[in-house]
Amino acid sequence: MDLLGLQYFRAYGMATIRGRIFNTIGPRKVIDAPSDFARQLVAVERGERSSLAVGNTETVRDFTDVRDMVEAIRHVTARGRPGEVYNLCSGHPTSIQELLEGILAAARTPIPIERPSALRRPSDESWIVGSNARLRSVSDWQPRVPLSKTLEDIVEYWRSAET
Numbered sequence: 001m002d003l004l005g006l007q008y009f010r011a012y013g014m015a016t017i018r019g020r021i022f023n024t025i026g027p028r029k030v031i032d033a034p035s036d037f038a039r040q041l042v043a044v045e046r047g048e049r050s051s052l053a054v055g056n057t058e059t060v061r062d063f064t065d066v067r068d069m070v071e072a073i074r075h076v077t078a079r080g081r082p083g084e085v086y087n088l089c090s091g092h093p094t095s096i097q098e099l100l101e102g103i104l105a106a107a108r109t110p111i112p113i114e115r116p117s118a119l120r121r122p123s124d125e126s127w128i129v130g131s132n133a134r135l136r137s138v139s140d141w142q143p144r145v146p147l148s149k150t151l152e153d154i155v156e157y158w159r160s161a162e163t
Contacts, residue, residue: 009083017080022089026066027157037103051112055119057097065145075139089130102151
C-alpha cells in the first residue's frame with residue numbers, strides 16, 4: 001500500500017501521505033504479546049492456569065500506545081506533505097522482556113513463568129525500531145502515554161473482561 005500510494009502521487013498527482021505504523025499496544029487490543037501476557041496473568045490470578053507461557057523475549061520493537069497512535073495519524077494527515085512517507089512510531093526500543101516485566105509488575109500474586117520452545121519463532125527479527133524524525137519535523141507530536149500506564153491499562157482491561 002505504501003508503494004501504491006507513492007505511485008498514485010507520482011503518476012496522477014494524488015495528494016497521498018504515507019504513514020508506516022509500527023507496533024501499537026493498548027487496552028482492548030487482543031492480539032499481541034502484551035495482551036497475551038496480561039490475559040494469562042489474569043488467568044493465573046483467577047486460578048484458571050498455573051503459569052504464564054512466553055516465547056522469545058529478547059526481540060526489540062518500537063511500541064506506541066494506540067491512543068498516541070491515533071494522534072500521530074491525525075497529525076500526519078493534517079500536516080504531512082503529499083508524496084512523503086512518515087514513520088508513526090515512538091522511536092524508543094523496548095524488548096519483549098521489558099513488556100513482560102511491566103505486565104508482571106501489575107500482578108496481585110506471584111506469577112510463574114514458563115518458556116516452552118514451541119512458542120519461539122525462528123523467523124523473529126531481533127530489532128525493529130523506527131525514527132519519527134520526519135513526523136516531528138512537520139508536527140509537534142510525541143508519545144504522551146507512558147509505557148507503564150499502557151501496560152497497567154492492558155492488565156486492567158483483562159481483569160474487567162468476562163471469562
